[in-house]
Amino acid sequence: MRYGVIGDIHSNYEALTAVLKELRAEQVDKILCTGDIIGYAAEPIPCIEIIRDLDCTIVAGNHDYAAVGKFPSGYFHAAARDAIVWTAQQLTSEYTEFLKKLPLVEEFNDITLVHASLNHPEFFDYITTGVEARLSLDILKTKICFYGHSHVPLAIFLAGENVHVDRGSVFDLSNADKALINVGSVGQPRDWDIRASYAIYDEKNKSVQIKRVKYNIQDTVGKIYKAGLPEANALRLMS
Numbered sequence: 001m002r003y004g005v006i007g008d009i010h011s012n013y014e015a016l017t018a019v020l021k022e023l024r025a026e027q028v029d030k031i032l033c034t035g036d037i038i039g040y041a042a043e044p045i046p047c048i049e050i051i052r053d054l055d056c057t058i059v060a061g062n063h064d065y066a067a068v069g070k071f072p073s074g075y076f077h078a079a080a081r082d083a084i085v086w087t088a089q090q091l092t093s094e095y096t097e098f099l100k101k102l103p104l105v106e107e108f109n110d111i112t113l114v115h116a117s118l119n120h121p122e123f124f125d126y127i128t129t130g131v132e133a134r135l136s137l138d139i140l141k142t143k144i145c146f147y148g149h150s151h152v153p154l155a156i157f158l159a160g161e162n163v164h165v166d167r168g169s170v171f172d173l174s175n176a177d178k179a180l181i182n183v184g185s186v187g188q189p190r191d192w193d194i195r196a197s198y199a200i201y202d203e204k205n206k207s208v209q210i211k212r213v214k215y216n217i218q219d220t221v222g223k224i225y226k227a228g229l230p231e232a233n234a235l236r237l238m239s
């Protein structure tokens with residue numbers, strides 16, 4: 001099986017459609033999503049509809065839960081919080097129910113999906129270092145776990161008692177007992193590469209590759225301004 005893994009879309013329609021076009025060309029067998037469909041940008045409904053119609057395996061992000069009252073908005077900085085309030089106003093009950101029903105963790109075959117950390121996934125703690133990864137690696141029951149939240153691609157491997165962090169873009173899983181792979185962000189990358197980020201997991205070759213795609217950022221930015229969302233949410237896409 002070849003999987004396309006996406007996450008942290010954040011209502012960015014242009015980035016999502018650009019990534020899905022690439023995934024169709026890659027002819028992946030299944031799409032997985034690590035959550036945060038909404039938040040920050042201006043097209044929550046089209047993004048939810050696209051993800052829902054993909055019939056992918058998906059978990060909830062903190063923005064998904066916050067917009068439907070399942071996570072406190074006090075967690076967020078002002079620009080994120082304002083977008084959550086705006087997004088909640090756009091959601092009809094059909095979309096609210098979809099977001100409310102998203103699980104925090106999915107586990108199947110040898111794959112786990114979670115938005116942030118596996119220990120207390122409902123707290124949405126960041127994993128950006130080997131130390132932060134340790135508790136999640138200890139309780140991970142499958143070989144590989146895909147996650148997001150920080151919007152920065154990263155792989156953290158456990159081999160015996162050793163934890164190894166890899167900030168590259170091609171990861172070989174064959175020597176690891178377990179691996180946590182952050183697939184980066186489709187809709188709001190934060191690693192100084194403004195292109196949309198996603199991953200291809202080749203189960204047979206035991207490899208994961210982080211891929212980047214250009215998309216029409218100006219269109220996304222224009223829609224953020226037009227909706228009256230915080231300017232910071234537009235500027236963040238361009239730096």
Ligand SMILES: [Fe+2]
Nearest residue numbers: 008036061149
């Ligand atoms: Fe996010």
